[in-house]
Amino acid sequence: MTKAPPLKNDCFALPPGVHWTPVDDALELLRGRLHPVVTQETVDLDAAAGRILAQDIAALRDHPPLPNTAVDGYGFDGGLDAGEHALPLVQGRAAAGLRFNGAVPKGAAIRILTGAALPKGVTTVVLQEDVVVDGDTVHLRGPVKAGANTRKAGEDMLAGQTILTAGRKLTPADVGMLATVGLHDVPVFTPLRVAILSTGDELLHPGQTAQPGQIFDANRPMLSAMVRAWGYDVVDMGIQPDDPASIRAALDQAALTADVILTSGGASAGDEDHMSAVLNETGSMALWRIAIKPGRPLALGVWNGAPVFGLPGNPVAAFVCTAIFARPAMALLSGQGFETGQGIMVPAGFAKRKKAGRREYLRARLVDGCAQVFASEGSGRISGLSWADGLVELPDGALDITPGTPVRYLPFSALGL
Ligand code: AMP
Numbered sequence: 001m002t003k004a005p006p007l008k009n010d011c012f013a014l015p016p017g018v019h020w021t022p023v024d025d026a027l028e029l030l031r032g033r034l035h036p037v038v039t040q041e042t043v044d045l046d047a048a049a050g051r052i053l054a055q056d057i058a059a060l061r062d063h064p065p066l067p068n069t070a071v072d073g074y075g076f077d078g079g080l081d082a083g084e085h086a087l088p089l090v091q092g093r094a095a096a097g098l099r100f101n102g103a104v105p106k107g108a109a110i111r112i113l114t115g116a117a118l119p120k121g122v123t124t125v126v127l128q129e130d131v132v133v134d135g136d137t138v139h140l141r142g143p144v145k146a147g148a149n150t151r152k153a154g155e156d157m158l159a160g161q162t163i164l165t166a167g168r169k170l171t172p173a174d175v176g177m178l179a180t181v182g183l184h185d186v187p188v189f190t191p192l193r194v195a196i197l198s199t200g201d202e203l204l205h206p207g208q209t210a211q212p213g214q215i216f217d218a219n220r221p222m223l224s225a226m227v228r229a230w231g232y233d234v235v236d237m238g239i240q241p242d243d244p245a246s247i248r249a250a251l252d253q254a255a256l257t258a259d260v261i262l263t264s265g266g267a268s269a270g271d272e273d274h275m276s277a278v279l280n281e282t283g284s285m286a287l288w289r290i291a292i293k294p295g296r297p298l299a300l301g302v303w304n305g306a307p308v309f310g311l312p313g314n315p316v317a318a319f320v321c322t323a324i325f326a327r328p329a330m331a332l333l334s335g336q337g338f339e340t341g342q343g344i345m346v347p348a349g350f351a352k353r354k355k356a357g358r359r360e361y362l363r364a365r366l367v368d369g370c371a372q373v374f375a376s377e378g379s380g381r382i383s384g385l386s387w388a389d390g391l392v393e394l395p396d397g398a399l400d401i402t403p404g405t406p407v408r409y410l411p412f413s414a415l416g417l
């Protein structure tokens, strides 16, 4: 088992003089600076769905392994011309798992059932619905094409052929395909371990008694649910007060047990922004002032070798930054490729005049094929996130949107959420 090399401390450094980073540049930086940090293990096929393939997989045998019939019917050699045909039936039958070991003479037919290997002397099968059997004779009407209703050996997959490549997150269909070619031990990456930490003196656990001025920690449960939806393991680091020593201790602990750390709150450059201050002490911190709405302050750093995403405290901004930046970054760390989610262009069901400068993400829903957006863009309005089925992504430049203007819609399903 080889451990991946650690990330460099300066892996998030921005070129000098850069103040506002466009979203695409930020994504390119992440793509270029990060690499897989997980190790390999082998799991049983039954436990493989949702795991990430660590090696290319070649088929262990041809599928189908032998030429066989796709239907229940009668088999014979070659095609038949137009007109009536009467074929003598040989004794016995061929069924799936029950090979017929004799040979079928030219001009004769045999009873054959779906999945049965074609006996010697059979290349063509006619559907049982298309024949009349009278004693030992099969009557049918031609023409019948040679090879009809049969499957060739290896027509689906050939032994030795690469059928899945490393980095693939295994789907239920993949599991079926791997089983088909006889694979049972599957090489996968260990799940990425993601530490999640909320910071803020005002935060309480849901269920605690709140004083006025206190709020419940929404980010940690939400981010944990996102991380689990992506198939990673959550390391819960709880809530830390706005206190550098507590934050340092929590990051120390997180870096010991996790591959990547997500924090929320205190990520800007204000007096109470202790997360960015603490990350700054490492010399690894880069406060990425990303040209994005909502959520511009994104503090990135490396703490004892673990990359840290210092997300904004605002829950909507934390969600968007996690979905847009942390998701592809974690995919890369976890052994998958860097993948930002496929959007679709749909007509806007709203009007908006967008200024140039920042890429904007609006909470949205598809209604009759058009994107509707949440009534308020207030980034504290988490109810709009829950209302939404996805995000509308508006480009960095200015845009005057009227109903019908094509906009990019990113369904939550395309973000794995
Ligand atoms: P901050 O980024 O720490 O300045 O926080 C920005 C806003 O988000 C403030 O209104 C915070 O109270 C709020 N906030 C920070 N962390 C959380 C959290 N974990 N859950 C809910 N709201 C939060």
Ligand code: MG
Pocket (backbone or CB within 6 Å): 199, 200, 201, 265, 266, 272, 313
């Ligand atoms: Mg705060």
